[in-house]
Amino acid sequence: MLDTLRHVTTPELIELQLRPAGLLPRGLAWCIDFVIRAALLIALGTFLSNLGRAGSGLWLLGYFLIDWFYPVFFEVWRGGATPGKKTLGLIVVHDNGTPVGWSASLARNLLRTADLLPFAYGCGIVSMLLHREFRRIGDIVAGTLVVYREKPVLRAHPAHEAVLTPHMPLDRATQRALLAFAERAPALTPARQEELAALLPHLARAPSGPQGAARLLGLANHVAGRQA
Incomplete structure (x- = not known):
């Protein structure tokens, strides 16, 4: 079962x-x-x-x-x-x-x-x-x-290499979702990251620049206040 x-x-x-x-x-x-x-x-x-x-x-x-x-x-x-x-x-x-x-x-x-x-x-x-x-x-x-008994998960920070500015204001729930995704990403396979990114197509897709999981990580960097 x-x-x-x-x-x-x-x-x-x-x-x-x-x-x-x-x-x-x-x-x-x-x-x-x-x-x-x-x-x-x-x-x-x-x-x-x-x-x-x-x-x-x-x-x-x-x-x-x-x-x-x-x-x-x-x-x-x-x-x-x-x-x-x-x-x-x-x-x-x-x-x-x-x-x-x-x-x-x-x-x-x-x-x-x-x-x-x-x-x-x-x-x-x-x-x-x-x-x-x-x-x-x-x-x-x-x-x-x-x-x-779940093992404590060390919260990872989003990668430093990409900071993307969203094209629209992000509400509080969306910001939390982006940060949660960035924290979990290091423990996920690339395929699983892309699966989760596909659940937020309005954020993960753009006319130019990174797409999918890479874009979500860049937006998470922005939310976290990182500098490019």
Whole structure:
């Protein structure tokens, strides 16, 4: 299944694009966390092995805490990601893009009981495959999403070599669009740049001078106040 985008506005009026993670990366993250939990339980069992029945009781208590609260601890206190999710570049957030809190994290993890039915996360897998944002039952009830942690993008400045003066006044929205295009351009292929430029034919085409993406970059230089 193809990834989709969820557009949200945070309470601070910040617009975000969240990219929900699909079944495969989430399954790989779960496997990594399973290995870590198993190693913790083996180490705990080895440490308590000489305490007899008391050690067995403490191990069972440790098993309960690790199995159920391992993900809650990392999601709330470690930036929304268990070690497995962090390795795969994933993070748990509320569906409005805000960091996950105690109540939502507890709900989504306690409801793993429902996702596990009838066996091997059967209900959870079916729910993720049917939901357009790949949510399991726990995510739906808790109002959470597992999304890719987007890497910070260094804002690039438009190239210095061309400054073009527009033939008409540019409104604020158009100026923002030009600057956004110039910031993204270094990370785009030339073909993709031209595809985006074609969406603004009234700006990208002129009787003379550069055409297409090169013209948009020149106009962005003008908007940014650069000198020829």
